[in-house]
Structures are given as structure tokens and as C-alpha cells.
Amino acid sequence: MKKFQFLSLIILFSSAIKAQNSDEKKILLTSNANTFGVSTINLLDPYLSPLTYSGFGISYEHENRRFLSTEKTNISTQGKMNMEASYNLNPQSTSSMMFLGVNYSWGMHYHFRPAKGLQLLAGGLWDADFGFKEVPRNINNPVSLDLATNLNLSGVAMFDVRLRKKTFRLQLELQTPILGYMFVPLNGASYYEMFELGNMTNTFHVSSLHNKRGVKSSFTIDVPSNRSVWCFGLNFMNVRYSANDLVFVRNELSLVVGTTFDTANFAGRKNKVPKNFISTNE
């Protein structure tokens, strides 16, 4: 009898624990990465010059990724904001080109988990791209603008390696534009004619594999330390596009360093801050 009572208590206790666990609300975490980079860059913009300009740049990138919901842990969203500036010279160093670029992308990936510690992500990203190039020496064509929006194919491979009680994450990311819309200046026309006189005919083009090809890739390794996770990596970009008898090329190789961290987002009536969290809003 005593045996039976003891067994019942254990069952009750364990079911209570189980009930308690199943009542615990799952919280989605957002994985963030902030990285800074230095890069070497080659730019060909024949509207500004037939010569390829080369130089060094700096960049900042913020990336975040989270699953769609607590139930769907095989589809994630990804947002990325990249800003960079570079100073470039023509091959003879007789003229300089300043480049400022901003790119924002957002998209989704499906997660495959073919082996323990390995995730393969496949999906698509939409991006908006803005670039400003200035060759101050030029006359009436000192500036060239990059304005484009693209749909990109995207793939990511993440592999967690356990080493000396630490988990290192290796990540390879590839992205390529497949369809978009872009502004390309008229060959031989000044921005005065395009913007002041309003001759924008043939300045906006649909882009696809026939006139825009490229790859953006990055290889990073996340290294955990005591209270943070450091991220080191190498980014490579090669993009070329063509319209109005002009061929534009951008090659870039960057060394990046930053940190990665997870955050939980609470906002609104339905997604209040749990009581065991302390917020400055309270």
C-alpha cells in the first residue's frame, strides 16, 4: 500500500512538473550580428570614367535572423543593413572617386538540418540598393548614382563545431540577384539633362540574368568568449550590370569583425515583458 502511495506521488509530482513545463511560454530569440569591416574595392563606372578605380573602404553591417513563430522553427526571416564608404583612385592616381553605399535586404529562409550541428538555409531576399559615386575632377558628370531593387536567391550553411567545451559556428552565406529594377544613367547625357530637363527616358531598366549578375558571399566564424561571441569573417562581392551601352563592375573583398548576440523582443498588449524580466519601462 505504501508502495502504491509513493508511486502515485511520484506520478503526480512528475505530471505537475510536466504541466508546469508545458505552460511555460516559448520565447523567440532574434540572432543579431554587428560587424565592422575594412575592404579593398574596385569600381568601374563608365559614366564617370572608362578607368577602373581602386581603393580602401570601411563598412558597418547589422544582421538579424529569427524564426517566423515558435511553431515554425524551419522558416526564418532575415534583415540586413549594410553601409560603406570608400576612397578610390584611378590607376595613375590622378583622380579620386568617393563611394558611399547603403543596402537593405529582407527575406526568408527554409532551414534544412541534414546532420547534427549542420543547418542549410535556402530562400530569397529582397533588397534596396543605393550608391553614390563622385569624381570631383569631372566636368558636368561628377556624380553617378546606383539605385536598384533586387530579388536575390540566398543560401546559407551553418555548422557548429564543438571544441574545448566551446561551440564555434562556421557560416557560409551566398547571395545572387535574379530579378530587379535599376536606374542607369543615359550614356553621353548629363545629369542636367536627366534631372533638370527631365529626360529620364530609358534610365530605368528591368534587371535579370541578362544584364545583371553577381555574387555576394561571406564566410564567418563565431568565437565565444566569456561574456560575448565574437565574429570574424571575410566578405566577397562581385557584381556587374549593364544597360545603355554601359557596363558597371564592383569587386570587393572585406575583412570583418564584430559580435553576435541573441535578443528577445517584447512589445504590444499580447507580447508583454515576462515578470521575471526587468525593464526600464516599469
Added chain:
Amino acid sequence: MKKHVIILLFAVVLLPSCMNEPAMQPNTYQGNFEALWQIIDTKYCYLDYKHINWDSIRTAYKPRVDTIKNEYAFLDLMGSMLFELKDGHVNLFSDFNETRYWKWFQDYPANFSSSLIYNNRYLGDNYLIAGGFQYAKIDNGHIGYMYYEDFMNAFSDSNIAYMMKYFDQCKGLIIDVRDNGGGSLDYSKQLASYFFKVETVTGYMRHKTGDGHSDFSSPVEIRTPASKNIQWQRPVVVLTNRMSFSATNDFVNRMKQSPLGIIVGDKTGGGGGLPLSSELPNGWLVRFSSSPMYNADMQSTEWGIDPDVKVSLNATDEANGYDTIIERAITLIK
């Protein structure tokens, strides 16, 4: 399905070949000569208009490149070749010198003397300065006189409003743009807008669309708006000489269409082609006319604009401290 995949792969492999950047000439004297010759051959806008046989110029200059011993001589030779274009908007810029064609004004009378406009009969010593304009009342306060020496000098509506207020008792206004070599087309448009009651098509512009010497886009209208804030409603005389060039030429072209405007002086220097620039393999910059501009009748303004009243500076007047062209403008306003 397999067929479609093959076609797609074929397209992906082949299409990038359409995006190969054009081959650059080598950085040698011959390579730079070829690069410069090709830039002008494919991008310069007045080869046919000026009846220039650019192929024969290549034939004449190419053998001379082999005799070149240093960069200075090379720049001189390239400058001589560009000289054939007879265009003040064509220059070759190296790190040590720049070539230029100045015969568009050097071969003509100056028709301007700065010592004359600063004598007491005109600007004197106590003239006012605002927004790049030097201005004063002349002819006993009956005429307003503004000298604008550079269309790179920025001015605002406020600058012009103060000047107009200062001249509000004057019978007319003289805008002197002699020796003004040009600058910003925006300032040209803005300055002209004070003398138009309604927006007016004052010209056209085209640009090169292909390598052929006569491959041009359709003309685009150049409009001169009427300023909403400031309107000068009395006669305005624009003074010109051969050094009124480029953006100044554009201003004069606009003022030709102003109902209140009279152009007085000498034919302008022209410069009707909006210049763009490109680079040679050695890093030198070449500036060249790229987009031809026309007047409201679709006539090229490259060789200059004739004044409504042609007047030249008289040596006797000059010796006596009179500027013949200003004096004629005063007479016309009165």
C-alpha cells in the same frame, strides 16, 4: 524539362559575355593617342556639324606620336589635334598643364575694358556687391547697371530682390555679361527667369546616343520659367562680347526670347555644347562638348549668338572714359 535546364544554363553562361567591359588601350603614347582619338570620335558632338574629317586627322597625327620623347611633347601634340575641333569646351588636363583653344575670343576685338566700367561714370568706387553682382545706378540714377563676371557665382532671390528694389526708380536695367566665361546653367536659368512673364521654351538639347557622328537623341526642351517672386517689368539690355561663353551663351540665348530683353554688343563666343569629361589610360582628363544645345528655332548656338544691336568699343570713346557699348544701351533704354 531537361531541355529547359540546358537552355537556362546556356543563357546563364553566355549572357555575361554581353557585360564585358570594353578593352582599355595600353598606357603608352600610342595607346593614349588611340584612346583620345576614340573618345572624340564616338562622344564629341560637333564633328559633322563642323565638317571635321576626324579620320584624316588621325592619319595626320598618328605617325607623329612615334617621334614623341616626353610627356610635355605628347601633351602638345594631343593639344594640337584637339585644336582642330575649334572648341573652347575642349581641354586636355595633365598634372603639369592643360591644353585649350582660345581663338574663339583671341581673334576678335575685346569690346570690354574693366578700367572703363570702374570709372566714376559707371560703377565708380562706391558700387554695391551682392551675389556675385557688382551694381550701381548710372546716368544720373536713371539706369540700373549690374556687372556679372562669372556664372559660377551663386546668387539668391533675396540678392536679386534687393537689387531690383534699389533700381525701382530706374527706367531700365543693363546686365553686363561681357568677359563672363560661363559656369552654371542653373544660374543662367534663374537669372533669366526674372525677365519672363510666362514659362517659355527657349531652346533644346540633345545628346550622343551612339558612336556615329550624327547619332543623337530627340531634342529635349529647355524651358525658362517665370520667377514667381520677382519680375522686372521694364527694358533690360544684356551686354555681350566674344568672351560671353558657355553658360553665358545660354543666358543670352534665353534673354533673346525675353519680351523685355535686348542684346547689345558683339556676338557671343558660343560654347553651345554641354561638356562632359572622360579619362585616358595615363590618367589625363579630357573635356569635350557632348550635348549640343540649340535656340528656340533649333539652330545651334555653338558658334555664338548675334546681338540685336551690334556695337563695338570705340577707341576714341575709350580714351575719353566712355564705354561705347554701355552708352548705346543707355540710349536704347531712354
